Amino acid sequence: MENYLLGIDNGGTVTKAALYTLTGKEAAIASRKTKMMMPKPFRTERDLDELWKANVEVIREVIEKSRIDAGQISGVSVTGHGNGLYLIRKDGKPAYNGIISTDQRAKTYIDEWYRNPRFETEVLPKTMQSVWAGQPVALLAWLRDHEPEVIEQTDDILMVKDFLRFKLTGETHLELTDVSGTSLLNVRERCFDKDLLAFFGLEDMISKLPPLRQSTDICGYVTEEAAQLTGLKAGTPVAGGVFDIAASAVASGLVEENKLCIVAGTWSINEYITKMPVIDKHLFMTSIYCLDDYWLITEASPTSASNLEWFIDRFMIKEKIVAESQGQSVYELCNELVASVSSEESDLLFFPFLFGSNTVSNANACFIGMNSWHQRGHLLQAVYEGIVFSHMYHIERLVKYRKKLEAARIAGGVAKSDVWLQMFADCLQMPLEIVEAKEQGTLGTAMCAGVMTGCYESIKKAADKMVKIDRIIKPNKEKAPIYRRKYEHYKAALKKMENVWKAGG
Numbered sequence: 001m002e003n004y005l006l007g008i009d010n011g012g013t014v015t016k017a018a019l020y021t022l023t024g025k026e027a028a029i030a031s032r033k034t035k036m037m038m039p040k041p042f043r044t045e046r047d048l049d050e051l052w053k054a055n056v057e058v059i060r061e062v063i064e065k066s067r068i069d070a071g072q073i074s075g076v077s078v079t080g081h082g083n084g085l086y087l088i089r090k091d092g093k094p095a096y097n098g099i100i101s102t103d104q105r106a107k108t109y110i111d112e113w114y115r116n117p118r119f120e121t122e123v124l125p126k127t128m129q130s131v132w133a134g135q136p137v138a139l140l141a142w143l144r145d146h147e148p149e150v151i152e153q154t155d156d157i158l159m160v161k162d163f164l165r166f167k168l169t170g171e172t173h174l175e176l177t178d179v180s181g182t183s184l185l186n187v188r189e190r191c192f193d194k195d196l197l198a199f200f201g202l203e204d205m206i207s208k209l210p211p212l213r214q215s216t217d218i219c220g221y222v223t224e225e226a227a228q229l230t231g232l233k234a235g236t237p238v239a240g241g242v243f244d245i246a247a248s249a250v251a252s253g254l255v256e257e258n259k260l261c262i263v264a265g266t267w268s269i270n271e272y273i274t275k276m277p278v279i280d281k282h283l284f285m286t287s288i289y290c291l292d293d294y295w296l297i298t299e300a301s302p303t304s305a306s307n308l309e310w311f312i313d314r315f316m317i318k319e320k321i322v323a324e325s326q327g328q329s330v331y332e333l334c335n336e337l338v339a340s341v342s343s344e345e346s347d348l349l350f351f352p353f354l355f356g357s358n359t360v361s362n363a364n365a366c367f368i369g370m371n372s373w374h375q376r377g378h379l380l381q382a383v384y385e386g387i388v389f390s391h392m393y394h395i396e397r398l399v400k401y402r403k404k405l406e407a408a409r410i411a412g413g414v415a416k417s418d419v420w421l422q423m424f425a426d427c428l429q430m431p432l433e434i435v436e437a438k439e440q441g442t443l444g445t446a447m448c449a450g451v452m453t454g455c456y457e458s459i460k461k462a463a464d465k466m467v468k469i470d471r472i473i474k475p476n477k478e479k480a481p482i483y484r485r486k487y488e489h490y491k492a493a494l495k496k497m498e499n500v501w502k503a504g505g
């Protein structure tokens, strides 16, 4: 009987599960949108019972769809958005709603930390990354000051994938690649460090950080209770899993240094791998990669498809309900509307900063240059283009640290849209290599399960077997001057707006 690996991915917007054969063939896939709650300005939270229910449903669905016996699943592995915060009490119940990494309630702490000269001399060499509002260090500091009873009740500090692993196995662990992106870890020494935590005023919380594990370690077994709910077989081993930005990268074939990887989901993630870490206060992050000897160098911000999601929820909700009632997706309508307007026809700009930005700290989203003749398609086109330009802005910073990148691999929900993919290729003027896997997060983490169960010697060997290029999207040369002009316009407007935002506007 053939063996299968199960990958589970909890992003900021969508929960997915997928079953793979050992050659990377997708046997079944299922997804559920999860609700982002905004109980107060700048807060993005999720109900953890609803999140667990979504996971139970997608796991059950993939087992049913694939018609395999659950005993054929030799291993399970998890991934999910990095950062944010998932707190549980001693009795295993949530101590708070899950906090998604787009949360900005703690943004005032950031400027204060950056003003402290010790940040550059003592913190940055250990964390190798910027500090920002959605990181657990900022959220924990905020809870310590505003809702101390939550911290008192907390027994374990987890990331989303660790919470899910805990629901499946009853065990609590943190995993290295994920924690290496949180500012909680001394990344160079790969350990927690009381002096580092003390900088953020969090030294007392070291006892609430569960043990650190590797991506491919066995971190527990599916319990009887979880088995009954999900249809998995009790006793199936569950791996440590991997940070989603690394999962998508390895499943896109980021096993060499000459490729750019773009992940366009809730977040805009832009990354490459190298054997030398980059420590620079202007760079977003260096984190631990899931291939031995490699570091993942990332430029990122919450400026990608979360903005489209907001646009749909505010201005296309009827269309969304109708589409979903007919078993269709509202994204197809969005893609049709964008395809119906040409790239030359409108100069409308959009800054995709609804959940944070990659410029000054109090930047806001805005449309610039609206005219009476603009239709919904033009607004959507500006949203799509603004998201691409925000990725390009990150990529421009990223290439400063290395030689030119030859081609890009792209993952995340946006990669499901042909019109958006062509826009990326035309704006970047770079070929986009599209892999066969529909969901790279689930595939990347399934590789960890494959190594954990001894099916592969290493994640690199798993990637060699499981990643296949499906097609290449070539850039359209005629579009180069059009998008170059639009991108220059975007950057010039951004510079002007930065002065307004800096002045408190």
Ligand SMILES: Nc1ncnc2c1ncn2[C@@H]1O[C@H](COP(=O)(O)OP(=O)(O)O)[C@@H](O)[C@H]1O
Binding pocket: 010, 011, 012, 013, 014, 015, 264, 265, 266, 267, 305, 306, 308, 309, 331, 332, 334, 335, 411, 412, 413, 414, 416, 417, 420
């Ligand atoms: N067919 C599509 N066309 C355009 N955008 C899409 C399509 N499918 C998904 N998306 C966008 O991708 C987002 C989901 O991306 P995903 O990477 O799954 O998110 P996350 O992992 O952050 O939860 C959706 O919110 C939506 O904005």
Ligand SMILES: O=C(CO)[C@H](O)[C@@H](O)COP(=O)(O)O
Binding pocket: 011, 012, 013, 080, 081, 082, 083, 084, 101, 181, 244, 245, 264, 265, 266, 267, 268, 300
């Ligand atoms: O920590 C992060 C970046 O450093 C983000 O949370 C990222 O992991 C989100 O991923 P997304 O929700 O877009 O899948």
